[in-house]
Amino acid sequence: MIPFPLLMLADPMGQHHHMMPGMTMPGMTMAPAKPAAVPRKAVKRRVVKPAPKKARATVRACSAEHAAMGHCTPADGKPDPMPGMAGMPKEGASPACSAEHAAMGHCQAKPETESMPGGMAMDHGAMDHGAMDHGTMGHGAMPQQSVGSAPPPPAPTDRAADRFYDPAAVAAANRQMRMEHGGMRFSQILFNLAEVQVRDGRDGYRWDGEGWFGGDIHRLVVKTEGEGTFRDRIGSAEVQALYSRAIDPYWNLQAGVRQDVGRLARRTYAVVGVEGLAPYWFDVEGALFLSDKGELLARTEAWVDQRLTQRAILQPRIEVNFAAQDIADQQIAAGVSNLELGLRLRYEIAREFAPYVGVHWERRYGPASGGGAALALGIRTWF
Structure with missing residues (x-):
């Protein structure tokens, strides 16, 4: 027995590897082996005789595992299409191939059916393969189901809180919540004009204002x-009571009545009009008046700030x-x-209180024709 130290000296790597043909160790140069010279007379043709029946029977019994490892050749002589994978049945090897194994590629199902992923079988005899649109239906997609015709469930009409609390108290709380979240009531009184007009010996006054009460949609408006003139009665004046309905975020439709007061003839009118905010922030109003005597x-x-x-x-x-018509x-x-033009410059001491100075020009047509310019001193206020 060779001592272990001597063995280590003989094999520096500490390994007992037998040299195999064609292998070289690191640092070693092997000369190529020369083929042995064979005399021409010694070369003879080798005649391969067919295997006996018993041997052929053995070849037919070659299993798929041994064929995949190259130990033998199957009976049909065809190599395994997936070498190195044992246990894979050959084409047509098992007529009882399950849909799961067929979907994973382990075997092939019966020719009349084709397995789909997930264990689903597709019958080619009952379904025309050419009718399938592969561009719109992916492999494994479920066939489209028919839409049901059942009516939808009715919408709930009661409040869930009514089951646990007094319905009257819940209704009052519901109204309060609606009022606080968009259903609130507002009001405003605005005098756009409240001024003294200074003319040559005919100093007078002028007002134009409105007040309203209501919400975002429905309002009661008084204009x-x-x-x-200062030395005479009120020349002309009017009061309008209107219902205002919002028709979009910027415009209101209005309808109501107008009553004229003053020293001129008094009339009562039916009123239909609109008011709102036009592009470029122009406040615009327009109205039609039909009097109780048929006068239109x-x-x-319009004005803009x-x-x-x-x-x-x-x-x-x-x-x-x-x-x-003439009246x-x-x-x-x-x-x-009648035509009026004005230009007023105001200074807002507060948003609600702004004195102004400006120029007012007016022209009347008809029996009382006349007019002219005047200096306007006034206050614009709202509350």
Whole structure:
């Protein structure tokens, strides 16, 4: 027995590897082996005789595992399409191939059926393969199910809280919640014009304002405007009571009645009109008036606030009145009966209180034709 130290000296790597043909150790150069010379006379053809029946029977019994490892050749002589994988049945090897194994590729199902992923079998005899649209239906997709015709369940009409609390108390709380989340009531009184007009010996006054009460959709609106001189009665004045209905976020439709007061003939009118905010922030109003005597009037007015600074605002304003016929007792001519232009500069001491100074020009047509310019001193206020 060779001692272990001597063995280590003989084998520096500490390994007992027998040299195999064609292998070289690190650091070693092997000369190529020369083929042995064989005399020409010694070379003979080798005749391969067919295997006996018993041997052929052995070849037929070659299993798939041995064929995959290259130990033998199957009876059909075809190599295994997936070498190195044992236990894979050959084509047509098992007529009882299950759908699960067929889906994983372990075997092939019966020709008349094709397994789909998930254990589903597809019958080619009952389904036309050409009718399948592979562009719209992926492999493994479920066939489209028919839509049901059952009616939807009815919407609930009661409140769940009614089952546990007094329904009257729940209804009151529901109204309060709606009011606090968009159903609240507001009000405002605004006088856009409240001024003194200084003319040559005919100083007078003028007002134009409105007040409203309601919510975002429905409101009650009261409008009033008029004018007069200091040494005489009120020349002309009117009051309107209107119902206002929002028709979109910027416009309201209004309808109601108008009553004229003052020293001129008094009339009662039915009113239909609109008011709202036009592009470029123009406040616009328009209305038609039909009197109790069949007289038709119309009015349109507009103004815009041009903010010069945070407190100084310039407001141009225009108002035009029309009449469909002459009205003698009110000194109104058919067509354009009155035209007003104004330019006012106000300073907002507070948002609700702003004194202003400006110029007002007016022209009347008809029996009471006339007009002219005036210096306007007033206050714009709201609360």
